[in-house]
Amino acid sequence: MPTTDQDILQKYSDQEYEFGFETHVEMEILPPGLNEETIRFISAKKEEPEWLLEWRLKGLEHFRRLSQDMPEWQNFKLPHIDFQAISYFAAPKKRKLKSLDEVDPEILATFEKLGIPLEEQKMLAGVAVDAIMDSVSVATTFQEKLKEKGIIFCSMGEAVKHYPDLVKKYLGTVVPYSDNVFAALNAAVFSDGSFCYVPKGVRCPMELSTYFRINASNTGQFERTLIIADEGAYVSYLEGCTAPKRDENQLHAAVVELIALDHAEIKYSTVQNWFPGDKNGNGGVFNFVTKRGICKGPHSKISWTQVETGSAITWKYPSVILQGDYSVGEFYSVAMTRNHQIADTGTKMIHLGKHTRSRIISKGISAGYSQNSYRGQVRVGPRADFARNFTQCDSLLLGDKCGAHTFPYIDCQNPTAILEHEATTSKIAEDQIFYLNQRGLDTEKAVALIVNGYAREVLNNLPMEFAVEAQKLLAISLDGSVG
């Protein structure tokens, strides 16, 4: 409908215009620093109810306690982060570039390889765009479809306003504000994020993606996501973007909570490609994320799939608490590091219910001077009769200056449990490359093909479109890693 399109166009161009007023923006920025006043300011600005302010303040309290003693168990030295130097509300919007000519040519080349449409390239690179017609109209149609089914899918801010009872009931129940220092920080200052509720017996008819909420694209730093699948519901959620996204914020501390009730299923897929820093390891995002789901009801299922190629440091353990009897937890991961990147990632499977099952497939790929660690925990509680876990943890090394590490923890308190762990470390063989060379593939393509084959078991778990993009992403990330 032309009128609607016109409205959307108008709306978006107005918004851009609005942000263009520098004075206006200035007023919305809080000076750097973290204290009670900061929290009160954020909460007031967002017109939040009293209980949420209280909740945030408790988060701050725990953050203060936990930050006295920063974690040291990880397989890298945590860089010093000056939490008082960060501005916690409406981080200054970057100056909009006038055209793609001002964008780093290396990034443009990557866009080109990924086949990203021009308008989207502009958006990702932070170039001013009037409106992205296709995405906007698609988003609108999708919203209507979801409404019909009674599915709530909106920003966290909107959810707090319109569905306060649901938010209050579930927020912080899986990742409490006392969980760890970054989760506490997130609780205190979370900016926005996604909220999704799928009602009883409803199967969400499409893959939900943050991509459809363009206006939320600047809330990345302290994002908070809450997804609830009520009894018998199903939802598949995609997070992230394969295109490299420049970001001025160095620290990212997101929290994701998933709740699956009786016979419900949640599938959560991530492609993470934040700025990894330059070839010498300068700059780049610290990605300290807490993701956890709970299979609350019997026969519920939560499945995490992640492709991690970005960030200077990734610290991330998407986990599942298997509380309901016969519930299932899955974790499929490809983590690829190069140059001086660091990844310390894995999962926790906490078996509490009877006949609970979990499956962990982790594929690490390390190149350059990078360090890639798998850290996993499988815990079987005393009540979890006949719990089962299968863990497969593979590492692929490209070159001889990178590292692959595995830290699997097993804690079993029930004699009826069956736990399996398999691990391999391998290199790409010269004769594999030569074989592919002899069939017309250059070495770079050959390695990309081998790596994609290696990661296939995980990539197969991604939704179709995402999987194709992720394959390309792996190939591109390998560029220059083969010498």
Add this chain to the structure above:
Amino acid sequence: MLQIKNLQASVNGEPILKGVDLEVKAGEIHAIMGPNGSGKSTLASVLAGNELYEVTGGEVWFEGKNLLEMPPEIRAREGLFMAFQYPVEIPGVSNINFLKTALTEIRAHRGLPPLSAREFMQRLKEKQELVEFNASLVNRSLNEGFSGGEKKRNEILQLAMLEPRLAILDETDSGLDIDALRIVANGVNKLRSKDNAFIIITHYQRLLQYIIPDFVHVLYDGRIIKSGTKELAYELEEKGYDWIKESVQASLS
């Protein structure tokens, strides 16, 4: 099509090829025979561009171009194909995806657009039938868990799909039972034409009962010491390689 002049090559500093001369024209099938360690597989690897082998002298011209200056993938795209003695396994990479990728690269080199999925599948089906390749194998990972015979037959399927000008079969007959041998040979016979050529490297004369070569060469101690027609292969089978060795030594002394 192919001219090899005084080709010399070594592995880890040890000379293996000590001056090989060979000319192959379009439409011809050449068999290269010889005892173990005579340099047969080295010759194949050097022609394909395996960097483990160092070329220390001589020249090789392929379709008028200097073959030795090309990296292995360019040799492949120019139309040189090697059927490996020990095809490698590449886990997780589907046979179909691999074939499509290879074909696309080779076609691009020749200025041809990629085949559409439909055209590709049509061609794959035809070639599979031509070389009697089990259809279920193309959906599996490249050579992963294939039997020795299946791997060799997969090499012939690739040969059929990629349509090279010159194919080098490196001991393709080794480890094949009689049925597989016949299937492989039939495949080659159906693929031969006046425009392409084959170099068949083999230890035994067995394969040459099915694929009739135009020329037979005996490689010994890094040199071709005797050339002839298919009768030479029968003679070798009958008298063994010692007969040749002796006659060479006799002529030297």
